Amino acid sequence: MSLSENHLLDRNLGNSHLGKNNPLKSVALSLGYEKKTIIKSLDLAIEPNQITVLVGGNGCGKSTLLKSFARLLKPSTGQILLNGADIHSLSGKDVARKLAILPQGPVAPEGLTVEQLVRQGRYPHQNWLQSWTEEDERLVRKALQDTNMTEFTHRSIDALSGGQRQRAWIAMALAQNTDILLLDEPTTYLDLTHQIEILDLLFELNLTQQTTILMVLHDLNLAARYAHKMIAIKDGAVFCQGAPEAILDHDMVKSVFDMECYISADPLFGTPMCIPYGKGRKVKSQAAEHV
Amino acid sequence: MSKFFSVRHRFFSFSTPVFSVWAMLALFAVFLTITLLSLCLGEELIVLPDVFLALLGHGDQGTQFVVETLRLPRVLLAAMVGAALASSGLVLQSMIRNPLASPDIIGITGGASAAAVCFMSFFATAMGVIWLPVFAIAGALLAALLIYALAWNSGVTPMRLVLVGIGISSAMGAVTTFVIAASPLSTSITAYIWLTGSVYGASWVEVKALLPWLLVSWPLAFYLARRVNTQELGDQLATGLGIPVQRLRLALLFLSVIMAAPAIAYAGAVGFVGLIAPHIARRLVARSFALLLPTSALVGACLVMLADLCGRLLFQPLDIPAGVFVSAIGAPFFIYLLYRQRF
Numbered sequence: 052m053s054l055s056e057n058h059l060l061d062r063n064l065g066n067s068h069l070g071k072n073n074p075l076k077s078v079a080l081s082l083g084y085e086k087k088t089i090i091k092s093l094d095l096a097i098e099p100n101q102i103t104v105l106v107g108g109n110g111c112g113k114s115t116l117l118k119s120f121a122r123l124l125k126p127s128t129g130q131i132l133l134n135g136a137d138i139h140s141l142s143g144k145d146v147a148r149k150l151a152i153l154p155q156g157p158v159a160p161e162g163l164t165v166e167q168l169v170r171q172g173r174y175p176h177q178n179w180l181q182s183w184t185e186e187d188e189r190l191v192r193k194a195l196q197d198t199n200m201t202e203f204t205h206r207s208i209d210a211l212s213g214g215q216r217q218r219a220w221i222a223m224a225l226a227q228n229t230d231i232l233l234l235d236e237p238t239t240y241l242d243l244t245h246q247i248e249i250l251d252l253l254f255e256l257n258l259t260q261q262t263t264i265l266m267v268l269h270d271l272n273l274a275a276r277y278a279h280k281m282i283a284i285k286d287g288a289v290f291c292q293g294a295p296e297a298i299l300d301h302d303m304v305k306s307v308f309d310m311e312c313y314i315s316a317d318p319l320f321g322t323p324m325c326i327p328y329g330k331g332r333k334v335k336s337q338a339a340e341h342v
Numbered sequence: 343m344s345k346f347f348s349v350r351h352r353f354f355s356f357s358t359p360v361f362s363v364w365a366m367l368a369l370f371a372v373f374l375t376i377t378l379l380s381l382c383l384g385e386e387l388i389v390l391p392d393v394f395l396a397l398l399g400h401g402d403q404g405t406q407f408v409v410e411t412l413r414l415p416r417v418l419l420a421a422m423v424g425a426a427l428a429s430s431g432l433v434l435q436s437m438i439r440n441p442l443a444s445p446d447i448i449g450i451t452g453g454a455s456a457a458a459v460c461f462m463s464f465f466a467t468a469m470g471v472i473w474l475p476v477f478a479i480a481g482a483l484l485a486a487l488l489i490y491a492l493a494w495n496s497g498v499t500p501m502r503l504v505l506v507g508i509g510i511s512s513a514m515g516a517v518t519t520f521v522i523a524a525s526p527l528s529t530s531i532t533a534y535i536w537l538t539g540s541v542y543g544a545s546w547v548e549v550k551a552l553l554p555w556l557l558v559s560w561p562l563a564f565y566l567a568r569r570v571n572t573q574e575l576g577d578q579l580a581t582g583l584g585i586p587v588q589r590l591r592l593a594l595l596f597l598s599v600i601m602a603a604p605a606i607a608y609a610g611a612v613g614f615v616g617l618i619a620p621h622i623a624r625r626l627v628a629r630s631f632a633l634l635l636p637t638s639a640l641v642g643a644c645l646v647m648l649a650d651l652c653g654r655l656l657f658q659p660l661d662i663p664a665g666v667f668v669s670a671i672g673a674p675f676f677i678y679l680l681y682r683q684r685f
Contacts, residue, residue, distance in 0.1 A: 121582055123578055123582065143584035143585060144584035147582060147584035148584075153582075154576070154582070157576055160629060162628070163629050171583065174568065174572050174585070177568070227583070
């Protein structure tokens with residue numbers, strides 16, 4: 052790594068909690084439901100214009116953390132800062148103009164069409180005197196175009212495949228036209244083709260519009276391929292964070308997921324690839340000799 | 343694919359499938375037909391030209407009296423009661439995001455009934471019947487408050503609201519039955535007919551008393567329409583889009599009470615309309631609250647008017663309460679709609 056790259060990495064990752072330009076960060080954040088504490092005194096900063104992925108085992112608190120970043124959950128102590136302002140001091144609409152959230156497994160009301168759904172994304176930009184502007188119309192068309200959903204505009208959500216349905220929800224979030232996009236496991240229940248399709252779509256979005264993306268993903272290998280920065284959560288605390296190639300190794304997987312694995316490099320992308328040990332058939336091949 | 347009917351204006355815009363517009367026009371035609379039929383038919387048949395003359399104030403004295411004083415207020419009250427109950431049901435179903443909600447299931451009607459029956463048994467002779475609506479509305483409001491308070495657990499979830507509502511509803515039912523059982527027979531019969539729901543003997547007084555409630559609750563419902571649509575995406579997404587979900591939920595519960603309670607107060611506990619009219623409406627027009635509201639209201643109005651017409655005509659000279667026929671007409675029609683949609 053060259054000196055300048057090192058410097059860049061340092062600026063972007065190392066001292067990020069001191070940076071003032073982090074669009075979203077938590078300060079001494081504690082979260083919990085009723086009496087159960089899930090996150091304890093967490094300081095975390097999300098890098099602008101990057102894709103950040105939260106990884107971790109089931110119940111480690113990553114979804115809870117994402118929810119609190121989206122103002123869906125009030126911290127028990129501490130703060131979430133959105134562009135420097137306490138997110139709970141802002142109005143719901145104010146936040147919704149800057150940050151969009153797509154929760155896990157959303158369900159559309161029966162019979163709702165794709166267009167009706169995507170138009171809901173414009174809600175925070177409207178008031179009751181001026182409910183639908185040319186700008187609203189343009190952004191809805193654009194969101195449908197960007198997600199390749201134009202041909203399904205008038206189709207009912209129930210009649211779509213899983214991948215198309217997820218694209219419709221993402222189109223809604225895009226119509227919200229925010230700088231920050233949070234997604235909770237956007238690829239769950241999708242087949243591999245559609246997982247790649249959704250992640251490519253988000254990668255494109257980040258590339259062309261510099262959208263800051265924070266999402267929870269379960270697939271470590273896909274997370275490593277698409278994330279600029281990976282944050283591993285364990286027991287409600289950050290175990291480590293950084294570029295996937297810098298942090299995704301045998302010891303990290305062992306600690307965070309309590310699983311033995313072999314880390315190789317993705318032959319197509321060069322990003323780290325985690326291959327879990329375990330039972331299963333073995334077929335003699337050159338690749339298997341590593342193990 | 344279906345064609346769309348769009349209106350784009352700076353302050354006002356919507357785009358809706360053409361079938362929705364046709365369905366609403368057809369529904370309105372049905373509404374007008376039932377209205378005119380109700381004015382024509384009865385113990386004495388009045389032909390259509392005479393009805394129009396009477397409506398314009400140029401009929402002969404006898405016809406004028408039948409149309410203007412007997413039939414018109416009754417028809418209007420039936421229409422308003424149906425529309426109000428249907429709107430209330432739609433508001434509740436949208437709020438709870440569950441099609442199995444209505445003022446009679448969730449305990450609003452139960453509260454009004456219990457209060458009304460108590461009034462009839464204990465206060466009517468002392469205070470006079472005019473106070474009945476006040477008691478009924480207060481009972482409905484109290485029941486709604488109780489439901490909300492008991493469902494509260496750092497916020498109110500739709501499911502808790504429904505379950506607590508069902509509990510309150512059956513508790514109110516017990517109170518009602520107890521009071522009826524403990525009352526003298528004449529009071530019990532009055533109470534029983536009131537509970538079935540009837541617009542018998544309706545006059546302009548009731549029409550004028552119910553109208554202001556609708557003039558307040560309806561615009562409020564339209565004002566909240568966009569929020570209701572967004573809220574139907576689920577709590578998390580709605581919050582993410584900037585909707586104060588809990589506040590909206592309380593507002594919608596209140597709205598459903600001020601829609602249903604006055605209607606129940608003036609026409610008794612007409613059941614089923616609130617549940618079924620929004621369902622029928624959803625099968626007729628596209629899914630948008632601002633479109634479903636007038637459609638449900640029209641469906642509810644038609645149902646109660648038709649039920650009252652049947653009650654007046656079928657068993658002459660008996661006048662059967664409209665509430666009896668609401669289910670008799672509504673249920674088969676609803677099942678027919680479900681059946682047709684299988685293909």
